[in-house]
Amino acid sequence: MDEKQDTRVSINSMSSGDSRSDVEHTEENHELLDKDEREAQDLEAQSPVEPSSPPPVEYSVSTSRKLFYLGLYFLLNLAVTLSNKALLRSASYPWLLTFAHTFATSIGCTALLVTGHLKLSKLTVRENLVLVAFSTLFTLNIAISNVSLALVSVPFHQVMRSTCPLMTILIYKVAYGRTYSNETWISMIPLILGVGLATFGDYHFTMLGFTLTLFGVILASIKTVATNRLMTGSLKLSAMEVLFRMSPLAAIQCLVYAGGSGEMSRFQASYSEGVFTTGLVVFIVSNAAMAFGLNLVSFQTNKVAGALTISVTGNVKQCLTIVLGIVLFNVRIALLNGAGIFIAVLGAAYYSKVELDRKRLSS
Template sequence: MAKITVDSGYMWLGLYFVLNLSLTLYNKIILNNFKFPYSLTAIHTLCGSVGCYILYLSGIFVPAKLGDRENIIMVMFSVLYTINIAISNVSLHLVSVPFHQMIRAMTPVFTVVLSIIFLQKHYPRKIYLSLLPVVLGVGFATSAEYEFTYIGFILTVLGAVLASVKTIVTNRVQVGRLKLNPLDLLFRMSPLAFIQCIIYAHVTGELESVKEFSAEHMTYNLASSLLLNGLIAFGLNIVSFTANKKTSALTMTVAGNVKQVLSIILSILIFDYAINSTNAFGILLTLLGGAWYGSVELSIKRNAAQLLPTVNNNTTEDKYDRKSSDIQSHLSEKRDVVV
């Protein structure tokens, strides 16, 4: 029987669910009074920057020494992070929320396709099968009258693809050739993302609106709420990067889908959000699919661990879970394409 240790991937995945759900619901409350999503993201990244710097001064982690090529990768990663947020927010203005959620539900599929194309990764058939109820379940859970424009459709799909790329790159940066500590990655990414968010808020005119709002409506309670929101986001980033490193990119995308449905359940309980029988069926289907996927992955890893002393690296399990040397070699050749 597999033992789940204090530092196991599943423990970090559990923390990811708790913090992600907390931040999602907290963001909904904050944005009712502070309607500036890019400025709110800037607050998140500022808290990440300050928090990581404090941890660095405390000796909690030591930043790795990177060359020019690796530093360029960090800059590109931060740009990817910021663009992903920007496109997601812009697309929400052009399509209905249910349609947006349905397209984002395809993120695990994009993750599989991109991993196969760029990382030469192979997945057992059970993994593919377990993804079907997750994707279909979110579709049923968010079913409504889908409204969208063609440009909105393109941006929503692009946002889902970028979310997949970001998750894959996050995983490879931490377990590939760079092997960055999650805190080190956040330490490098947060200041760059903060600057980019401020620039985007300025270009869109949101920054000027924030100044006017703050002069008239900013209170101590709201400022404290924004700070607490940023601290939760900082904790979530640490947990998210660590869970990504200790599990896999695909696991994180599936976890994101299940989290989305759990958010709907909590919305029903907290905000009296109405659902029909189709929505309820979708919620149940997604949760069952997420549990199935987790069971399949755990079984594969357990079998791989048992076979490790007696089989070579050409087994199906090894291709799925321990192709580190091949992937690192291939990634060094494809790094520019993936990032």
């Protein structure tokens, strides 16, 4: 799910009218996630707290715990991204690859349910429809990203995607009336500028490509916020439960897209020609297993650290991917690209400092 990256706002408002006991929606499903499930909500998007007000619950989540999930998310994200690139060179079937990811996630969550690590909440018909809408948002985000990438250059696509943190702020401000400090707004400048310089290259696009890419940025940001609201809003679902309920629907939708785009027929032809060797199949299974781990960690990190922090991490990942390309594949970059990487990392560091300062003030 990451390379199509490489998205979940109105969901909370759709489900806010349904009442259930807190016990049903805050019961823990896994020892590792226990404290985070109770404590974590969208950390960075809270309105400034008055000194006399008690600090929000999410500020009680320790910095070390957030760093643990962010670090794990970062590593898994890079691993899946690099393995996706390698797989798509050997077999260019992006929709079927995404199907493998969502199918593996569905199997993994089912195994957790069978072994007693996942317990399901009782949802109303309306709440189940919310999850159907969320899975549709997920696959639509991938579809728009794929289509737009064919109409614009890769550097332009990366620059547009780097604006996701800013779009996330705007969504929270417009939809939820949340405010951010001037320092948070300022930190977006080096984050976006840095990625722009780091990926600077041949910028070209059609008007349709620009429109679809911008729409993709909006969808990606909505998906990130919606993911957070499913777990921290009125539903208060666990990361595993959201994945368990969403993944089968997303997998079916990916198969439909694969059939409509002609991937299924091309896959059958490649299979008949013996393209899928035992080694390649093992690689695909390993990639899908990593994707399941990434999805689980990604959702939990979103809940612990917040939607905006996840978006910021995505910008840093773009820069680190370039650095790994230099180290692993001897990719050459210009001085301007190197300066962009440095600026983006500084922006991420400044954003982290702003969040830590706000947490101290609220304590």
